[in-house]
Amino acid sequence: MERAVIKYRHCGRNIHRFSAPDASYSPRADDSQRRCPVCQQTLAFGLLDAPVALTCPIRNGHTVPCAFLIGSMHGPSHLGEWHDTEIHVGLSNSEGLVYNYTLSGVRRDVRGWEQCVSIRLCPPWRHELRESWDRELEQFSALPEWVSERFDEEREFGSCCYGFALTFINHMRSLDGKASLSRDQFTGSHILPRMKTVSLYINIYHAILQHGFYIANTDHDM
Ligand SMILES: [Zn+2]
Incomplete structure (x- = not known):
């Protein structure tokens, strides 16, 4: 899980991808990275819609x-x-x-x-x-x-x-x-909410590895 995951909004959806190693949206970047995977338009982000990086929940x-x-x-x-x-x-x-x-x-x-x-x-x-x-x-x-x-x-x-x-x-x-705290109390209040986020992140990460992008279901958005 070394690669950074970014999220941006296009076509009314939240789209997740790996961030490109250098200036991702420069003309030199890989063409598929510069296009929206839904509408295929070239991405041109304005002031308030720059991609945001997700925090990786797996840490040292x-x-x-x-x-x-x-x-x-x-x-x-x-x-x-x-x-x-x-x-x-x-x-x-x-x-x-x-x-x-x-x-x-x-x-x-x-x-x-x-x-x-x-x-x-x-x-x-x-x-x-x-x-x-x-x-x-x-x-x-x-x-x-x-x-x-x-x-x-x-x-x-x-x-x-x-x-x-x-x-x-x-x-x-x-x-x-x-x-x-009982085992159930500690698990329920401290562990399970965190594991939910971790599992969502891992799913997103694997989907990007497999398909190059991931489109969030609004119910389970990160
Ligand atoms: Zn689009």
């Missing part, structure tokens, strides 16, 4: 501090759907180190989360919360609950990596005077 998790990260072992294209069994989740600290619970216990990854979905959990202006986040996350990861031998035991409650991350989030919420 090591650059997002204090976040809940969702990765897929099958690559970013498989992040569009929320299947507990195929995803792996972790938590980044303020330095981009990713803590995640695996068969071999808690790992602290400095790489491997370059293409994932990230949900920031700590507001950037809460400096004291950010500082305690790192300290608490390190202490929490050392608890006997998260030794490798218990990984399968935890599995009956759903995916273990998720249990690890959510238990920590609830621990931080309790320090902040907030009530715990």
